[in-house]
Amino acid sequence: MSAPAKLPRWADLALLPAVSLGAALLLSAALVAVLGENPATALRLLFTGAFGSGDAVGYTLYYATNFIFTGLGVAVAYHAGLFNIGAEGQAYVGGLGVSLVCLAAGGWPAWVVLPLAVAAGAAFGAAWAFIPAWLQARRGSHVVITTIMFNFIASALMTYLLVNVLIKPGQQSPESREFGANAVLPAVHELLATVGLKVAPSPLNLAFLLALAAGGLVWVLLWRTRWGYRLRVAGANPEAAVYAGIRPGRVTIGAMLLSGALAGGLGLNELMGAQHRLTLDFPGGAGFVGIAVALMGRNQPVGISAAAVLFGALYQGGSQLAFDLPRINRDFVVVIQGLVILFCGALENVWRGPLARLLATRRGDQGGA
Amino acid sequence: MRIPFLWSCALVLAAVGGNVRAAAAADFQPAVVYDMGGKFDRSFNQSAYDGAERFKKETGLAYREFEITNAAQREQAIAQLARRGATVIVAVGFTQASAVEKVAKDFPNVKFTLIDAVVDLPNVQSVVFREQESSFLCGLAAALASKSGKVGFVGGMDIPLIRKFALGYREGVKYGNATADIFENMTGTTPAAWSDPSKGAELAKSQIGRGADVIFHAAGATGTGVMQAAKDAGKLSIGCDSNQNYLQPGSVLTSAVKRVDVAVFNAFTTARAGTWKAGQLSLGLKEDGVDFALDQYNRTILTPAIEARLKQAKADIISGRIKVSEYK
Numbered sequence: 001m002s003a004p005a006k007l008p009r010w011a012d013l014a015l016l017p018a019v020s021l022g023a024a025l026l027l028s029a030a031l032v033a034v035l036g037e038n039p040a041t042a043l044r045l046l047f048t049g050a051f052g053s054g055d056a057v058g059y060t061l062y063y064a065t066n067f068i069f070t071g072l073g074v075a076v077a078y079h080a081g082l083f084n085i086g087a088e089g090q091a092y093v094g095g096l097g098v099s100l101v102c103l104a105a106g107g108w109p110a111w112v113v114l115p116l117a118v119a120a121g122a123a124f125g126a127a128w129a130f131i132p133a134w135l136q137a138r139r140g141s142h143v144v145i146t147t148i149m150f151n152f153i154a155s156a157l158m159t160y161l162l163v164n165v166l167i168k169p170g171q172q173s174p175e176s177r178e179f180g181a182n183a184v185l186p187a188v189h190e191l192l193a194t195v196g197l198k199v200a201p202s203p204l205n206l207a208f209l210l211a212l213a214a215g216g217l218v219w220v221l222l223w224r225t226r227w228g229y230r231l232r233v234a235g236a237n238p239e240a241a242v243y244a245g246i247r248p249g250r251v252t253i254g255a256m257l258l259s260g261a262l263a264g265g266l267g268l269n270e271l272m273g274a275q276h277r278l279t280l281d282f283p284g285g286a287g288f289v290g291i292a293v294a295l296m297g298r299n300q301p302v303g304i305s306a307a308a309v310l311f312g313a314l315y316q317g318g319s320q321l322a323f324d325l326p327r328i329n330r331d332f333v334v335v336i337q338g339l340v341i342l343f344c345g346a347l348e349n350v351w352r353g354p355l356a357r358l359l360a361t362r363r364g365d366q367g368g369a
Numbered sequence: 370m371r372i373p374f375l376w377s378c379a380l381v382l383a384a385v386g387g388n389v390r391a392a393a394a395a396d397f398q399p400a401v402v403y404d405m406g407g408k409f410d411r412s413f414n415q416s417a418y419d420g421a422e423r424f425k426k427e428t429g430l431a432y433r434e435f436e437i438t439n440a441a442q443r444e445q446a447i448a449q450l451a452r453r454g455a456t457v458i459v460a461v462g463f464t465q466a467s468a469v470e471k472v473a474k475d476f477p478n479v480k481f482t483l484i485d486a487v488v489d490l491p492n493v494q495s496v497v498f499r500e501q502e503s504s505f506l507c508g509l510a511a512a513l514a515s516k517s518g519k520v521g522f523v524g525g526m527d528i529p530l531i532r533k534f535a536l537g538y539r540e541g542v543k544y545g546n547a548t549a550d551i552f553e554n555m556t557g558t559t560p561a562a563w564s565d566p567s568k569g570a571e572l573a574k575s576q577i578g579r580g581a582d583v584i585f586h587a588a589g590a591t592g593t594g595v596m597q598a599a600k601d602a603g604k605l606s607i608g609c610d611s612n613q614n615y616l617q618p619g620s621v622l623t624s625a626v627k628r629v630d631v632a633v634f635n636a637f638t639t640a641r642a643g644t645w646k647a648g649q650l651s652l653g654l655k656e657d658g659v660d661f662a663l664d665q666y667n668r669t670i671l672t673p674a675i676e677a678r679l680k681q682a683k684a685d686i687i688s689g690r691i692k693v694s695e696y697k
Contacts, residue, residue: 063441152558155558156558159527170697172463172529172530174528175467203441274441281440281559285439322435322436330407
């Protein structure tokens, strides 16, 4: 096999994903036709469902917020050469930290609650990542295995806490009581209403800005600090890192702590922003979507944000599709998501060669003319 | 087919005195929102689907439906159905309670029927079932049919609803055989526990290995694995929510039937007739909301002796002579 063909940077970052996405949607459209629905209608519904109105965009960005947090978490670990499969569990336990602050915040002002909730979410998420990180760094237990295991331990712990300790007394549903008004992130449609803009309600809330800020923070930390440099060197080549005086064990633990802290941010969006209470299984698989988002976004904050919006759009547009077309059910929406992951993640090198050749010949033509 | 006329009549009668507004049949739009398990889980959600389908067949009126895939969709789907002019929306499952509460406040003219949870609003009808009563009868049946004196219970997740099943079952077993051993296992801690037949089968096998010869499941689609394992080992199982006797004929002792289908059907028909009424409905053996299932598939294993004991216990629960505890 020859080495992957070289593409210009713009083509690698924009054209290749676009072509892959187009191919995935084309195949999805063909499947829609097989099911007996009109593919053009389905694609239109998918698009307008995700971007067609104020609340549609709101839902898309609300889902994207979750994916940005978990995607960033996965990416930070990835740069250190670690595959963190545990974002789901770290987000779950991080949400516990957020909830404990929000439930304890009796009459505290909102500007006190928010930083505390952010800190608690990050701390709990990081703490949940610490044990697998320590086991990897000091005992060599593979972090992929231990983080998967910790997802299960997290859900066992949270089920126990919700059913026996944090449940609002006198109800069947394992949920905590509702957070007070001072412990809730304002929704974007409410903020817009105060300046006279009327947008249909959606769960999009200020956590979206926090997610973007977290992306900026990750960029600064990884590409503009010594700590980030050490992390990336240790990830790229552990032996060289040791030779350069970097201690890979410390990097492993530091990277996983940051990774878990970022995943813990999901609780801000989901609990403090949208549901206003601690619920069972609130991450809902966002930790795993975060892996796809990080890989598709090339582990760069900007790419992750774009990929997160794409997946948010697939979630939101997909649910509209299932809502409006009776023959398309929720399982088919998963098929579309799967095709996007398959084409954009696994099969992208299929298009790389032909695209490189195409671009090369065009440039050659121009050169000859 | 048994149709609980009593309950329908009670609803109609109760509504006569209330503030009745006749709904125009032409723009009558019923809708149902299923929970995560999906409408073909052969158990809880499917029972709701059966009720909606029965309404469609009997009236020729179409209904809208939506299957939830994540928590945020609950409120979104219910609000969207309300915005698009749904007359009555049935929300299936206790997890929908907070979503129904929010949306019902925004759409005071839309009728909401919530299954398995209570929301106290003037346009919400909350239907809860006394699952402990049917679980008690199944426990009694298990104790009477067991030869080893050891019976099993496989739940989905360790949540209050399933503890309610387990508690009723335990009391029923002890009522039938005070010295019986009961093995209890939960399948998992994530919602995947409701759709994991292979793990259900493993748990059933382990209980059978410890001597259990009748196993009751309250685990959604996971239960199909429990029933398969019991059949493979030549033991008995007890189905849940829907009548599951037909799934493994001759090996399913009975099923703890929860008539979600009737709740959905009645919500639609009463809303159409203008007799739908908000408030709380608690449905147990007395209202035919829950029951044990007897049909041609379990006729040979549920002996007349057991049947007589079950019918007696059922009458005693209805009359109040037997008190079944409710999990709080």
